Amino acid sequence: MSRSFVKKSMVTLPASGIRKFFDMANTIRGVISLGVGEPDFVTPWHIREASVYALEKGYTNYTSNCGLEELRREISNYLLRRYQVEYDYTGEIIVTVGASEAIDIALRSVLDPGDEVIIPEPCFVSYKPCTVMAGGVFKTIPTREEDYFKLKPEDLEKAITPNSKVLLMSYPNNPTGTIMTGRELEQIARIAKEHDLLVITDEIYSELTYTGNHVSIASIPGMKERTILINGFSKSYAMTGWRIGYVAAPEEIAVAMLKIHQYTIMCAPVMGQMAAVEALKNGMEAVNKMTEQYDQRRNLIVNGLRRIGLPCFEPKGAFYAFPSIKETGLSSREFCENLLYEEKVAVVPGDAFGRCGEGYIRCSYAASVEQISEALDRMERFVRQNAACLKTSGMAT
Amino acid sequence: MVEDLKVRLLHALEQNHRIATKTLALMLNVEETKIQEIINELEDVKVILGYVTLIDWEKTGHNDKVTAMIDVQVTPQRDVGFDVIAARISRFPEVKSVYLMSGGYDLSVMVEGTSLKQVAFFVSEKLATLENVQSTATHFVLKKYKQNGIIFDDHKKDHRLVISP
Numbered sequence: 368m369s370r371s372f373v374k375k376s377m378v379t380l381p382a383s384g385i386r387k388f389f390d391m392a393n394t395i396r397g398v399i400s401l402g403v404g405e406p407d408f409v410t411p412w413h414i415r416e417a418s419v420y421a422l423e424k425g426y427t428n429y430t431s432n433c434g435l436e437e438l439r440r441e442i443s444n445y446l447l448r449r450y451q452v453e454y455d456y457t458g459e460i461i462v463t464v465g466a467s468e469a470i471d472i473a474l475r476s477v478l479d480p481g482d483e484v485i486i487p488e489p490c491f492v493s494y495k496p497c498t499v500m501a502g503g504v505f506k507t508i509p510t511r512e513e514d515y516f517k518l519k520p521e522d523l524e525k526a527i528t529p530n531s532k533v534l535l536m537s538y539p540n541n542p543t544g545t546i547m548t549g550r551e552l553e554q555i556a557r558i559a560k561e562h563d564l565l566v567i568t569d570e571i572y573s574e575l576t577y578t579g580n581h582v583s584i585a586s587i588p589g590m591k592e593r594t595i596l597i598n599g600f601s602k603s604y605a606m607t608g609w610r611i612g613y614v615a616a617p618e619e620i621a622v623a624m625l626k627i628h629q630y631t632i633m634c635a636p637v638m639g640q641m642a643a644v645e646a647l648k649n650g651m652e653a654v655n656k657m658t659e660q661y662d663q664r665r666n667l668i669v670n671g672l673r674r675i676g677l678p679c680f681e682p683k684g685a686f687y688a689f690p691s692i693k694e695t696g697l698s699s700r701e702f703c704e705n706l707l708y709e710e711k712v713a714v715v716p717g718d719a720f721g722r723c724g725e726g727y728i729r730c731s732y733a734a735s736v737e738q739i740s741e742a743l744d745r746m747e748r749f750v751r752q753n754a755a756c757l758k759t760s761g762m763a764t
Numbered sequence: 765m766v767e768d769l770k771v772r773l774l775h776a777l778e779q780n781h782r783i784a785t786k787t788l789a790l791m792l793n794v795e796e797t798k799i800q801e802i803i804n805e806l807e808d809v810k811v812i813l814g815y816v817t818l819i820d821w822e823k824t825g826h827n828d829k830v831t832a833m834i835d836v837q838v839t840p841q842r843d844v845g846f847d848v849i850a851a852r853i854s855r856f857p858e859v860k861s862v863y864l865m866s867g868g869y870d871l872s873v874m875v876e877g878t879s880l881k882q883v884a885f886f887v888s889e890k891l892a893t894l895e896n897v898q899s900t901a902t903h904f905v906l907k908k909y910k911q912n913g914i915i916f917d918d919h920k921k922d923h924r925l926v927i928s929p
């Protein structure tokens with residue numbers, strides 16, 4: 368027998384909790400899925416067309432490591448126009464292979480062994496593993512439904528230790544759909560300054576807010592120098608498959624990130640970058656149209672979930688609802704598995720996004736109105752059936 | 765507020781009039797009875813004129829219809845302009861749509877019939893002979909690619925994974 372060649376820490380690193388569930392859902396036919404973390408829209412045609420045109424003109428080469436100058440300039444303009452943050456396109460912006468790569472290089476360029484990263488949960492699945500792979504240690508903060516899953520300043524303060532270096536957060540949030548207002552972010556910013564923390568803010572859902580404008584923590588005075596801002600095209604422009612995102616940071620950090628990026632990635636694909644330029648130049652109308660659709664589906668799913676007896680706070684961003692299933696007496700996993708097998712509706716167990724997500728499920732409303740309505744009907748039947756079982760088993764004991 | 769609701773309701777119905785009022789109520793955050801009330805009112809005042817279904821007859825094998833777009837030049841009449849003649853043309857059941865156009869001709873008339881001959885006959889006998897009609901130019905439709913914002917052979921498919929983070 369030969370020895371295992373795999374690095375020890377990779378053996379112990381857990382695989383994504385979503386993966387297992389995916390394998391299960393994938394074997395069943397006729398599933399209506401509210402389990403998808405990406406838009407159901409296809410990339411707007413004018414953006415696809417720009418990429419086709421780029422290919423026809425022979426843009427098949429590398430770009431500069433940090434991305435096409437035109438794209439970085441558009442990103443810089445966009446960030447200033449939409450979120451009042453100023454980044455120099457010549458040294459503070461890097462175009463990445465999705466926000467995913469941006470998260471990775473941000474953590475790898477700032478963490479020394481043992482540095483602590485504070486992560487409010489529930490959160491996107493890559494934050495903890497990326498922290499570990501970068502040699503850091505994560506410290507999670509559970510958030511609560513009664514606080515709309517927002518990060519509370521007092522919880523943040525309690526989590527800080529002398530080793531704390533980074534606060535990694537994402538609003539609008541996946542999986543809860545919660546947002547943080549400017550005022551709430553100011554309190555977080557004050558603590559970050561007080562304890563000399565760096566904030567890595569993943570704002571990939573920034574365009575998908577429904578009750579007012581998104582505020583970036585980087586726009587709060589004194590924060591830009593201690594913030595790494597991550598954003599991208601996947602969600603707002605329905606461009607998940609293109610793999611284009613970006614990261615903006617003070618030059619010193621950007622230089623460090625660019626080293627990792629240039630040695631491991633070289634550059635993001637040029638056709639995607641050309642499409643992203645078109646998205647930023649002329650994509651706002653399409654974004655607004657999609658947001659309008661999401662907003663109506665958001666009402667549909669939240670009202671619908673409440674009606675069938677699954678309490679759900681109002682998610683003000685992204686495209687997820689995060690209802691409580693505690694009253695069913697089932698765990699998140701049981702709920703999702705039974706729902707999948709009995710009614711062929713796929714949703715994601717909340718605990719895949721952190722332990723405090725137990726008792727909740729993530730329902731994506733990046734699905735058509737017909738699909739959402741049908742899924743709600745099936746879930747209603749499931750919840751009723753389950754309640755009836757609960758009652759009879761309760762009588763038996 | 766109510767105006768805004770009306771507009772959003774109309775946009776939703778324009779895309780798909782088969783959405784249940786129950787669903788519309790949840791989507792637009794109002795009572796189901798309110799939705800029904802507004803729809804009734806919009807039907808009464810003829811803002812909502814009808815609900816039609818877009819069918820790809822080619823696929824059914826029962827496509828026995830011929831469609832033609834006809835450019836019509838007319839002499840506008842004093843006081844009423846094009847309205848009276850346009851209304852008159854609209855009355856023929858063979859006529860599916862009538863638009864007043866800018867540019868080289870005045871009315872664009874869509875006519876449907878069961879054969880080339882029948883359509884040609886309608887144009888020469890009924891349309892061209894109307895008083896005030898100066899000339900017609902008939903273009904037969906050979907194939908439909910897109911209608912009412914819907915592409916006929918879109919091969920639209922959800923390529924996404926069932927579950928993703």
Ligand SMILES: Cc1ncc(COP(=O)(O)O)c(C=O)c1O
Nearest residue numbers: 465466467491541599601612929
């Ligand atoms: C919070 C969050 N960050 C990052 C990503 C990854 O985005 P990208 O496609 O840009 O890598 C996702 C995708 O699901 C997400 O939900």
